[in-house]
Amino acid sequence: MDGPSGTGQGEDVLAAVYAWVVAERRPTDADLARMPSEVGHPEAECRRAVALLEERHVLVRAGATVAAASPDVAIAALVGPRESAxxxxxxxxxxxxxxxxRLRARLSALAPVYSELAREGGSPGVDVIEDMHAVRALISDLTSTCESEIMACQPGGGRPPRALADALPRDLALLRRGIVLRSLYQHTARFHVPTQDYAESVLAEGSQIRTVAEIPGQMIVVDQRTAFLPHVRHEFGAIVVREPSILAYLCSAFEQSWNLGTPYQTGPSAARMAVTEIKSSILTLMANGLKDDVIAKRMGLSVRACRGHIAELMEAFGARSRFQAGVIAAGLGLLDPKGVGGTPEVGPA
Incomplete structure (x- = not known):
């Protein structure tokens, strides 16, 4: 038995002790000494059972006697206040x-005014939010009221396990009510086990995930009407964009990266493909003269992992320098033909 406040293994002892007290009607403390031998349980367990039954209000002590009370009385005394609460x-x-x-309705009534001002140039259509809690609340509110589609770019390899655990029930709920979820990750996310588990769960419900070698930055776009971008000076802040021309540009950038992406898969063949594309992109960045830490950040790799790929590439080409490896790769036509971090074309607004 777990003690005066516990439950579980001692419930059979509790039932036996309660039945004994009911049969004895109003036993005294002296009578309780007979209980262990008559109920067939050790004295210590019986004493704990009496204490717990008193705590549960089904045994009521009056001086040196103990009386059994109706469970209905105990329910009224213990459960009733909780149910009322x-x-x-x-x-x-x-x-x-x-x-x-009501507050949401009143504030939402102002949204058309704000949107009209943005279209007419009277408002920039860009808000700066520096408070982390305000950012999370706004993202949660807009995603919960999303009408058609959410597009997301998640750079940097795998996402933190806590973030994935928080996102999974929300994203499954969105998918089950018909919202289209399209997410872009970097190839390195294929090797992150928590991200693999998350991806398998949402893909089974119809989510779409693709990976590319490099993503320009983090972004969430809801219904192509609101975009969240990271704040450069506040780590947990955000820039909220509603201006139509900026949104059109951001959506175009997403679509170009999406079209270059590879559907998310796991397994040996998918891993080999991802490693090949990662190394091809690293070669391109090496040929452009970028340093190891810069390449690692852009590829969503640790510096150590990035240097490991670079060492393998130099050994494969028999190169004595990074520059020589880049020249040899260019001569063999092995540099990433798509380039890295492409920019969408600018057209008429």
Missing amino acids: HRRAEMDLLAERGRTD
Whole structure:
């Protein structure tokens, strides 16, 4: 038995002790000394059972005697207040939801005014949010009310396990109500086990994930009407974009990267393909004269892993320098023909 506040293994002892007290009607402390031999349980367990049954209000002590009380009385004494508290909490929650919905409706009524000003040039259509909690709340609100599609770019290899755990139930709920989710990762995300587990779960529900060698930066676009970009000076801040021309450009950039991407898969063949494309892109960046730490950051790799790829490439080409490796690769036509970090064409607004 788990003790006076516990439950579980001692429930059979509790039942036996309770039945004994009921049969004895109002036993005294002296009578309790007979209990262990008559119920067939050790004295220590019986004493703990009596204490717990008193705590549960089914045994009531009056001086030197103990009386059995109806479980209905105990339920009224113990469970009743809790149920009342739950009902009050539910009513408070419903009232708070009503207040929230009314506030949302009042503020949403101002959205057309803001959008009209943005179209006419009276407002920049760009908001700067420096507070992490405000950013998360806005992203949560917009994704929960999304009407058609969410596009996301997630650079840097695999995402933190905690972020994936938080995102999974939300993304599954979106997919199950018909929202299109398209996510771009870097090839290195294929080797991150938590990201693999997340991807398998959402892909099974219809999500679309592709990987590319390099992603220009993090981005979330909701319904092609609102985009979230990282704040350069505040790590957990965001730039919120609603201006139509900027949004059109960002969506075009996403589509170009998406079209260059490879559908997310796991397994040996997919891993080999990813490693080949990673090394091809590293060669291109080496040929452009970038340093190891810069290449690693752009490829979503650790510096150590990046240097390991570079060493393998130089050994494969028999090169004595990074520059020589790049020249040999260019001569063999092995540099990434698609380039890295392409920029969408600028057309008429």
